[in-house]
Amino acid sequence: MGKTIRFSISIPEELGDKLEELLRRKGYKNRSEAFRDFIRASLVEEEWKDSRGEVVGVLSIVYDHHVRALSEKITEIEHCNLGCVVSSLHVHLDEDHCLEAIVLRGEKEKVQRISDEIISTKGVILGKLLAASTGKDLA
Ligand code: NI
Numbered sequence: 001m002g003k004t005i006r007f008s009i010s011i012p013e014e015l016g017d018k019l020e021e022l023l024r025r026k027g028y029k030n031r032s033e034a035f036r037d038f039i040r041a042s043l044v045e046e047e048w049k050d051s052r053g054e055v056v057g058v059l060s061i062v063y064d065h066h067v068r069a070l071s072e073k074i075t076e077i078e079h080c081n082l083g084c085v086v087s088s089l090h091v092h093l094d095e096d097h098c099l100e101a102i103v104l105r106g107e108k109e110k111v112q113r114i115s116d117e118i119i120s121t122k123g124v125i126l127g128k129l130l131a132a133s134t135g136k137d138l139a
Pocket residue numbers: 065090091092093097098099
């Protein structure tokens with residue numbers, strides 16, 4: 001980590017009260033840590049808006065493993081995109097349902113396309129792509 005800088009900011013009192021309440025609810029011990037996280041979250045948001053760069057996403061899906069050939073279809077999509085699928089975690093939730101967390105890394109459009117392909121597969125009940133980061137441009 002580089003040099004640390006200090007600066008002060010001015011905000012309306014009401015907003016300050018809301019900020020304190022938010023930090024308390026989220027369990028932040030100090031404002032600096034919260035602001036570091038807020039800034040990083042904005043940087044990741046920007047990273048995902050730029051389609052040229054490399055992104056990392058975590059796709060979580062819940063599906064019914066009784067749906068015919070679904071597990072095989074998901075595995076097939078993963079195998080067809082080896083360069084982009086970094087890892088996956090499988091959890092047997094109950095007798096019927098499975099959860100998978102799939103880490104995707106690559107060009108945003110490709111990560112999005114793979115994610116959409118998996119989510120839209122018949123039998124996938126819930127799918128959500130979390131915008132993570134390579135961490136490269138985050139201090
Ligand atoms: Ni399972």
